[in-house]
Amino acid sequence: MRTARTTVLAAAAAALALLATGCSNSSNLTPGRLQASLGSTFANLYMLQQSEMGNPPVRTASLHSDASCQKGGTVTVPQEGSGVWLCEITYLPAGPQYPVIAKYNVDVQTDGCYAADGDGPASVNGSPTITGPGYKQIINPLSLIDGCFDTT
Amino acid sequence: MSLAADRWPAYAEREAAVRKPAGGTLVVWRVELMKLAGKILVRGMTVLAVIGPFMVVEFLNLQSATPGDTPFGQWVHTSGFAIPMTILGFGAQWILPAITAVVAGDIYSADDHFGTWKTILTRSRSRGELFAGKFLAAVTFAVFMLLLLTVTDLIAGLLPGREPVVGLGGQLVPAGHATWLVLASYLSDLPPLLGFTALAVLLSVASRNSVVGIGGTVAIAVLFQIVTLANMPEWGQQALLSTPFMAWHGFWTAPAFYGPFLWGLVTCGAWFAVCGLAAWLVFRRRTIGAAS
Numbered sequence: 001m002r003t004a005r006t007t008v009l010a011a012a013a014a015a016l017a018l019l020a021t022g023c024s025n026s027s028n029l030t031p032g033r034l035q036a037s038l039g040s041t042f043a044n045l046y047m048l049q050q051s052e053m054g055n056p057p058v059r060t061a062s063l064h065s066d067a068s069c070q071k072g073g074t075v076t077v078p079q080e081g082s083g084v085w086l087c088e089i090t091y092l093p094a095g096p097q098y099p100v101i102a103k104y105n106v107d108v109q110t111d112g113c114y115a116a117d118g119d120g121p122a123s124v125n126g127s128p129t130i131t132g133p134g135y136k137q138i139i140n141p142l143s144l145i146d147g148c149f150d151t152t
Numbered sequence: 153m154s155l156a157a158d159r160w161p162a163y164a165e166r167e168a169a170v171r172k173p174a175g176g177t178l179v180v181w182r183v184e185l186m187k188l189a190g191k192i193l194v195r196g197m198t199v200l201a202v203i204g205p206f207m208v209v210e211f212l213n214l215q216s217a218t219p220g221d222t223p224f225g226q227w228v229h230t231s232g233f234a235i236p237m238t239i240l241g242f243g244a245q246w247i248l249p250a251i252t253a254v255v256a257g258d259i260y261s262a263d264d265h266f267g268t269w270k271t272i273l274t275r276s277r278s279r280g281e282l283f284a285g286k287f288l289a290a291v292t293f294a295v296f297m298l299l300l301l302t303v304t305d306l307i308a309g310l311l312p313g314r315e316p317v318v319g320l321g322g323q324l325v326p327a328g329h330a331t332w333l334v335l336a337s338y339l340s341d342l343p344p345l346l347g348f349t350a351l352a353v354l355l356s357v358a359s360r361n362s363v364v365g366i367g368g369t370v371a372i373a374v375l376f377q378i379v380t381l382a383n384m385p386e387w388g389q390q391a392l393l394s395t396p397f398m399a400w401h402g403f404w405t406a407p408a409f410y411g412p413f414l415w416g417l418v419t420c421g422a423w424f425a426v427c428g429l430a431a432w433l434v435f436r437r438r439t440i441g442a443a444s
């Protein structure tokens with residue numbers, strides 16, 4: 001029984017030490033990792049959206065998608081960690097060569113996974129469904145983006 | 153009669169070593185498996201693991217809404233591969249620890265409850281063989297349930313359709329590759345599952361109480377799940393036993409990453425070794441049959 005108690009005590013002490021240092025150390029949930037992941041995930045899903053709508057195929061490279069993320073709130077909010085981030089993805093659609101900006105509210109979890117909720121423009125990511133060939137209603141892949149990045 | 157902690161087991165272990173080194177453990181293992189197979193709770197969980205996934209699929213088909221707050225959740229009506237992954241993402245962190253705790257948290261303390269330690273320790277099996285055999289039986293059950301759930305979840309998901317699924321990098325994953333990813337994701341939950349098995353064994357041995365063994369393990373699993381929601385340094389996050397349950401996320405991105413999975417192997421190995429060793433030390437030094 002004494003061994004058990006020692007083990008439990010040691011585990012509790014380790015857990016406490018862990019939590020105590022937790023507040024001071026910096027996080028691996030950085031804007032850089034989030035932006036890289038969201039940018040390339042958006043490009044892949046944009047390609048999927050265009051093909052499901054029956055539009056001419058797009059290459060992800062020619063899209064030049066680039067994400068820029070900021071954590072919401074005041075200017076003093078540290079730009080790292082889990083929570084709600086506001087992201088803007090700039091990309092070049094086929095045809096007119098001027099950039100389009102897609103906005104997302106991104107809920108980042110501590111494990112590096114995120115759910116990006118489309119916040120405009122309405123024609124790109126505002127509607128949960130899109131109209132495919134033959135007026136078929138299908139899920140808009142850009143409306144809600146699930147993605148993950150490496151935090152190790 | 154009282155079996156002193158030091159004298160009797162040492163004698164029995166010497167005897168066992170002379171006769172058959174590993175055979176005794178296997179005998180205990182077989183007996184424990186037979187006992188498990190006869191338990192209502194174990195049978196019920198096995199049946200539930202077989203029909204449960206199909207009930208989930210039926211439930212999902214009955215409604216048009218999708219479980220959008222879990223990765224893959226929005227694709228459950230589009231691709232069959234999204235269904236096993238939604239179930240895993242939703243339940244792995246608490247269902248799997250609960251499943252293994254039901255057996256591992258009870259397999260030692262049941263003999264305290266029924267007062268049968270004296271009986272089985274006076275058979276021809278040593279304390280070490282008993283401990284190892286019971287431990288092996290708990291591990292066997294955990295592995296069996298995970299493999300069973302892997303198969304039933306995959307089949308339940310694939311009945312509606314084998315369309316390509318959207319991965320966590322926005323890429324379209326074709327059916328063949330998706331099947332492998334589903335299998336790999338489920339199997340990647342084996343290390344943390346065995347970690348929780350060892351933890352439940354430790355609680356069962358140390359507390360001599362199945363309520364603590366089972367309930368304590370589930371409570372710790374839920375506690376870890378809540379703690380992972382807080383912002384912690386990366387090593388703190390990776391040291392928790394419930395984090396590796398989600399390491400499969402990296403398998404589904406483009407390109408895939410395996411850092412959390414490899415960290416998880418180290419973490420789970422450490423938890424497994426520490427809890428298993430602590431349980432054995434407590435069990436070996438225990439005086440059984442003394443007035444409490």
